[in-house]
Amino acid sequence: TQLLEQSPQFLSIQEGENLTVYCNSSSVFSSLQWYRQEPGEGPVLLVTVVTGGEVKKLKRLTFQFGDARKDSSLHITAAQPGDTGLYLCAGANTGGFKTIFGAGTRLFVKA
Amino acid sequence: DTGVSQDPRHKITKRGQNVTFRCDPISEHNRLYWYRQTLGQGPEFLTYFQNEAQLEKSRLLSDRFSAERPKGSFSTLEIQRTEQGDSAMYLCASSVRDSYGYTFGSGTRLTVV
Numbered sequence: 001t002q003l004l005e006q007s008p009q010f011l012s013i014q015e016g017e018n019l020t021v022y023c024n025s026s027s028v029f030s031s032l033q034w035y036r037q038e039p040g041e042g043p044v045l046l047v048t049v050v051t052g053g054e055v056k057k058l059k060r061l062t063f064q065f066g067d068a069r070k071d072s073s074l075h076i077t078a079a080q081p082g083d084t085g086l087y088l089c090a091g092a093n094t095g096g097f098k099t100i101f102g103a104g105t106r107l108f109v110k111a
Numbered sequence: 112d113t114g115v116s117q118d119p120r121h122k123i124t125k126r127g128q129n130v131t132f133r134c135d136p137i138s139e140h141n142r143l144y145w146y147r148q149t150l151g152q153g154p155e156f157l158t159y160f161q162n163e164a165q166l167e168k169s170r171l172l173s174d175r176f177s178a179e180r181p182k183g184s185f186s187t188l189e190i191q192r193t194e195q196g197d198s199a200m201y202l203c204a205s206s207v208r209d210s211y212g213y214t215f216g217s218g219t220r221l222t223v224v
Contacts, residue, residue, distance in 0.1 A: 004153075031211040042115075042202050042215030043154065050211070088153050092211045097142065098167060099213065101153030 002027040004102035012108045021105040023089030024071045037086040115216035136205030146202040
């Protein structure tokens with residue numbers, strides 16, 4: 001059974017701080033996605049990474065896919081209160097169906 | 112493109128009742144997925160359709176659960192004889208074939224009392 005473990009589970013920081021959240025697995029994935037979810041809403045796709053070692057940037061967010069395609073990280077620079085939410089990583093195999101999700105990292109950014 | 116729509120947004124039902132949820136995917140997306148999410152957890156895969164064919168079902172999907180996607184458009188998820196353990200957010204998502212990223216709806220929050 002493929003599992004994705006996210007750490008930390010919860011993170012509370014001050015506005016302006018930097019942070020990194022991690023997503024780890026013992027399994028290899030064809031791709032990995034990061035989503036953000038707000039209370040009472042569905043997850044919203046932030047990025048998909050496909051190639052081992054790939055780095056993608058989305059404004060203040062930097063996503064990295066591990067060389068072995070088993071892990072990923074999300075780094076946020078100068079966090080803002082609007083970054084508050086649940087960050088989910090999700091892994092998919094070839095074909096993209098039956099994506100599995102980690103339990104998420106709940107981020108709270110205080111003004 | 113109006114996104115993925117789910118109806119209702121909230122449902123409270125008594126234990127033992129049947130409930131049905133509807134999902135309207137993005138029109139050009141041929142894949143549709145159902146996930147369930149409980150508090151403090153990530154979404155768990157339930158089933159997926161490619162066009163009208165249901166291609167995979169999770170072991171989580173007991174015989175009380177059934178999903179359909181007639182004509183490859185909207186989908187319904189029915190839960191018969193609901194139990195308190197069925198209380199969760201039921202999420203629908205859609206994608207084009209071979210796309211890794213999904214577009215999720217806002218979900219249906221089910222509470223079984």
